[in-house]
Amino acid sequence: xxxxxxxxxxxxxxxxxxxxxxxxxxxxxxxxxxxxxxxxxxxxxxxxxxxxxxxxxxxxxxxxxxxxxxxxxxxxxxxxxxxxxxxxxxxxxxxxxxxxxxxxxxxxxxxxxxxxxxxxxxxxxxxxxxxxxxxxxxxxxxxxxxxxxxxxxxxxxxxxxxxxxxxxxxxxxxxxxxxxxxxxxxxxxxxxxxxxxxxxxxxxxxxxxxxxxxxxxxxxxxxxxxxxxxxxxxxxxxxxxxxxx
Amino acid sequence: xxxxxxxxxxxxxxxxxxxxxxxxxxxxxxxxxxxxxxxxxxxxxxxxxxxxxxxxxxxxxxxxxxxxxxxxxxxxxxxxxxxxxxxxxxxxxxxxxxxxxxxxxxxxxxxxxxxxxxxxxxxxxxxxxxxxxxxxxxxxxxxxxxxxxxxxxxxxxxxxxxxxxxxxxxxxxxxxxxxxxxxxxxxxxxxxxxxxxxxxxxxxxxxxxxxxxxxxxxxxxxxxxxxxxxxxxxxxxxxxxxxxxxxxxxxxxxxxxxxxxxxxxxxxxxxxxxxxxxxxxxxxxxxxxxxxxxxxxxxxxxxxxxxxxxxxxxxxxxxxxxxxxxxxxxxxxxxxxxxxxxxxxxxxxxxxxxxxxxxxxxxxxxxxxxxxxxxxxxxxxxxxxxxxxxxxxxxxxxxxxxxxxxxxxxxxxxxxxxxxxxxxxxxxxxxxxxxxxxxxxxxxxxxxxxxxxxxxxxxxxxxxxxxxxxxxxxx
Numbered sequence: 001x002x003x004x005x006x007x008x009x010x011x012x013x014x015x016x017x018x019x020x021x022x023x024x025x026x027x028x029x030x031x032x033x034x035x036x037x038x039x040x041x042x043x044x045x046x047x048x049x050x051x052x053x054x055x056x057x058x059x060x061x062x063x064x065x066x067x068x069x070x071x072x073x074x075x076x077x078x079x080x081x082x083x084x085x086x087x088x089x090x091x092x093x094x095x096x097x098x099x100x101x102x103x104x105x106x107x108x109x110x111x112x113x114x115x116x117x118x119x120x121x122x123x124x125x126x127x128x129x130x131x132x133x134x135x136x137x138x139x140x141x142x143x144x145x146x147x148x149x150x151x152x153x154x155x156x157x158x159x160x161x162x163x164x165x166x167x168x169x170x171x172x173x174x175x176x177x178x179x180x181x182x183x184x185x186x187x188x189x190x191x192x193x194x195x196x197x198x199x200x201x202x203x204x205x206x207x208x209x210x211x212x213x214x215x216x217x218x219x220x221x222x223x224x225x226x227x228x229x230x231x232x233x234x235x236x237x238x239x240x241x242x243x244x245x
Numbered sequence: 246x247x248x249x250x251x252x253x254x255x256x257x258x259x260x261x262x263x264x265x266x267x268x269x270x271x272x273x274x275x276x277x278x279x280x281x282x283x284x285x286x287x288x289x290x291x292x293x294x295x296x297x298x299x300x301x302x303x304x305x306x307x308x309x310x311x312x313x314x315x316x317x318x319x320x321x322x323x324x325x326x327x328x329x330x331x332x333x334x335x336x337x338x339x340x341x342x343x344x345x346x347x348x349x350x351x352x353x354x355x356x357x358x359x360x361x362x363x364x365x366x367x368x369x370x371x372x373x374x375x376x377x378x379x380x381x382x383x384x385x386x387x388x389x390x391x392x393x394x395x396x397x398x399x400x401x402x403x404x405x406x407x408x409x410x411x412x413x414x415x416x417x418x419x420x421x422x423x424x425x426x427x428x429x430x431x432x433x434x435x436x437x438x439x440x441x442x443x444x445x446x447x448x449x450x451x452x453x454x455x456x457x458x459x460x461x462x463x464x465x466x467x468x469x470x471x472x473x474x475x476x477x478x479x480x481x482x483x484x485x486x487x488x489x490x491x492x493x494x495x496x497x498x499x500x501x502x503x504x505x506x507x508x509x510x511x512x513x514x515x516x517x518x519x520x521x522x523x524x525x526x527x528x529x530x531x532x533x534x535x536x537x538x539x540x541x542x543x544x545x546x547x548x549x550x551x552x553x554x555x556x557x558x559x560x561x562x563x564x565x566x567x568x569x570x571x572x573x574x575x576x577x578x579x580x581x582x583x584x585x586x587x588x589x590x591x592x593x594x595x596x597x598x599x600x601x602x603x604x605x606x607x608x609x610x611x612x613x614x615x616x617x618x619x620x621x622x623x624x625x626x627x628x629x630x631x632x633x634x635x636x637x638x639x640x641x642x643x644x645x646x647x648x649x650x651x652x653x654x655x656x657x658x659x660x661x662x663x664x665x666x667x668x669x670x671x672x673x674x675x676x677x678x679x680x681x682x683x684x685x686x687x688x689x690x691x692x693x694x695x696x697x698x699x700x701x702x703x704x705x706x707x708x709x710x711x712x713x714x715x716x717x718x719x720x
Contacts, residue, residue: 012468015398016623016625016626017625017626017627017628017629018628019628019629020628020661023628023661023662024661027661027663061407061408062408063408063468063473064468067468067473130623132622147622147623147625149623192623192625193625194625194628197628197657197658197661198653198654198657224666226666227653227656227657227666227669228657230652230653230656230671231651231653231654231656231657232653233653234650234651234652234653234654234673235653235654238616238651242622
C-alpha cells in the first residue's frame, strides 16, 4: 500500500512547526507498513493533483502568502479545487486555509483572491487571536487541541461547514463559535500546535480517508498512542486552566 | 523649577524628578526588606507616575551617553559581556542587569546609580531593550549607540510576525544620536542600515572553513527583504545568518568592518577566534561554546570600541567573562557532571545540539519544557528544532527524560523524530524527573539538562535545594 502526499510550498508556507504535520502523516503511515511518497510543490512547479491521495498546505506570513497567492492563480489553485471536487483529501492550516477561500483581506488593505475551494471569506481583524484552542468535532464531540495565532476573521457560507465548535479559544472569527472548515474531503483550520501529532485520531481519519479513495474498505491497524494521548490530555488541561484565568 | 540659591550657581532643581527618584528608592528598599517580588519593575512604574520624563531626563545626563542593545537572541549575554568589559576597565555604568527590559525595568535600573538629588553617578548607560519597547525606550533614552543582534522567530505569539518585529526597531533608529551597530549576516537586521541617520557599522563572521549548514526548512528569512526573490546563500552560519545576495534586486550582505575568522570550538565551554577591527587584530578565547556566542562577542566588542576602549582592554574584559546563570551552567553531582542550558527557540536549540556534538560520549538528556508566558505559550517551535539531523543522526542516545508542563509535547516530538519509544521517559514533575534521571544515570557520565526559561528557574531551585549548585557562575 502506498500513500502519495503533495506538500504545497514547504519553503514558504511552513510556520509554527507545520512540518510536524507532515512528520505525523508520514510516521503513522510507515509504522503501519504503508509506503509514503512526499512531493514538494512550490513556486512555478506544475502539479497534477489527481495523482495524489492527500495534499498538505501550511501557514505563512502575509508577505509569503502574497507570493503564493499569485502562484496559485497561475492554474494550480483551480486545479486543486477541481481535484477536491473529485474527492482528493486536503488539509490546509492558517495562512494556507485562508488562501483556499474566496478571498483574504490583509490588515494592510490588500485583497488576496483564493481558489474558492471553501466558501469562506477572510476579513481583517483589529486584534490578534492568539492562544490555546480546544474544539469539538462531529456528533461524537471528539476533541481537537492546538494553538491559534491570526488576525484574519473567517466567515463561512454555502456548502462549507465548520470543522468543529469552539470550547476554548477564538476559532474562525471569535464570534460564531465555529472553527475551521470542511468541504468533501478537504479540511481547513487555524490550529497550529502542530495539529496532527497531538490529535492522533484526526490524523488517522485523514489517512484513512485519503487511502479509501484508492484502496476501498481498509482499516488502519491500532498503534501504541501512549505519548500522543498524554500530550493531547495535557494540552487540553492547559487550555482549560488558562481560559479560566 | 527654581534657581538654586544655596550653591549660588545657575543650577536648577527639578523637584518633580527628585520626588520620583526618592519614591523609587524608598519602594525599592521596602520591597527588598519585605521580600516582595517585582523589585526590578515596580519602582519604575511609580517613578514614571510621579515624573513621566524621569527616564528621558536622567538618561540624557550620562557623560558618555547610552548604549541600547536589542534583537531576538543574545541581547542578555551580549549586554552582560559589555557590562563585564566596562567594569573590568573601571568604567562606571548603569545597567538593567536583571533582564527587566521593558520601560518600567529600564527606569528602575537607574536607581542604584542615582544620588538623593537625582544626579547620576555613572558615566555610561547600558540598556538591554525588548523589541516591542524599543521605540518608546529609544525616544526617551536617545542612545548614543545602538546594537541590533538578530531577528529570529521567538515568542512570535507575543508580537505576531517577524517583519513587525523588524519594523519596531526601524522606528527606533532615528532616535540614535551616534552610530548603529548591525549584524551584517542577518538580512533583516542589515537592511535596517538604510534607516539609520548616523554612521552604520556592520559586524559578521568571515570564515569559509566552518562546516556549512543547509538552509533549514524552518529558516526565518529565505526571501529577499526588499523584493521577495529567493536569496542566494553562498554560506550559512546558522539559521538564516550567512552570506546572502538577491539575484533579482542585488540586495547583498554588507561587508563587515568588524569580523571574526579562524573559529575554533575547543570544547563545550571554550571557543577561540581572531577578530579583525579597523583598530587592529585580536586573538580571543571566550568561556562560552558555539557560534552564537561568537556573534554575541562581536556585538560586545563593537560596542566597546565605539565607547572608546582599546583592544587590549576589551580582550582582558571579554576573556574573563563567565556566562550568566542558567544560560549555561555547570553542576557537579556526587558522581556526575551536568550542564544546565537554556533553550527558548529553534535556532538556539539547534545551536545547543550542535555544541553538544563536541562531546562524543553517548548522551543522557533531561529536557524540560514549560509554556508559561515567559517561555512563550506556543510550543509548536519544538517541531522546527532539527532533532533528526543534530541529535538522533549524530549521537548515541542512552535516554531522554522529558519534563515540565509540556513534557508530552516534547516526548511526542522525539518519538516522531524517530527516537525509539523505550528511550523516552515522560515525567511532568520536574523534581521527580531529576531524581529519576539521577537514578538512571551511570556514574561518571555527563547529563545535559535543557530547559525553557521558567522550567530552568524551577530546576535551578530544585538543584540548589539539593545542595549541588555551585554559585560561582553567578555575579
